[in-house]
């Protein structure tokens with residue numbers, strides 16, 4: 001938790017007055033949002049776009065002014081967490097089910113910072129299952145297509161109920177054989193009717209901030 005907190009708090013140093021800020025989702029993003037709340041209380045003037053309903057609730061709790069993504073032309077900076085990231089800045093996101101809005105916000109943002117603890121950096125993606133958001137209509141057929149690709153899909157559930165995303169869709173968690181061929185997998189998934197978005201975020205960030213035992217490590221992505 002301390003590593004996540006340090007990374008989340010460090011990222012807020014990149015926030016400037018007047019920004020439209022994208023607020024990520026998850027336990028690491030929580031610390032960033034909490035700090036943004038403190039900064040707003042002290043006079044920071046920003047408007048924020050939330051990447052999930054849970055982040056919307058948090059932002060309201062911390063009195064951070066929110067706007068909808070459709071009210072803004074651009075987002076200046078988004079700060080978000082990841083589930084896994086490789087040395088080429090390819091990441092898996094969506095462990096918390098927010099991947100669709102998170103990707104939308106990341107694509108609209110001029111600058112993307114990912115925050116994490118040291119467990120998230122890996123040599124190759126794939127130990128964490130890859131979440132994809134799928135349409136409920138015809139989902140059995142979508143699952144069958146994913147099976148045929150040998151992606152070992154598991155429909156995400158909340159206890160016994162099917163998990164429902166903020167967009168009222170389902171999530172299939174894919175257990176794909178390692179090492180994940182990221183570009184090929186992304187292309188194959190995007191070709192399936194009913195796969196709405198994937199949790200593969202390929203080289204989408206400008207900077208990562210990793211909390212570790214001694215502090216934080218900041219790595220700039222010069223390949224984007």
Ligand SMILES: O=C[C@H](O)[C@H](O)[C@H](O)COP(=O)(O)O
Pocket residue numbers: 024025026027028029080081082083093094095096097098099102
């Ligand atoms: O859907 C959830 C998001 O992609 C999160 O940013 C990701 O799962 C990382 O979450 P956490 O910071 O809780 O590990």
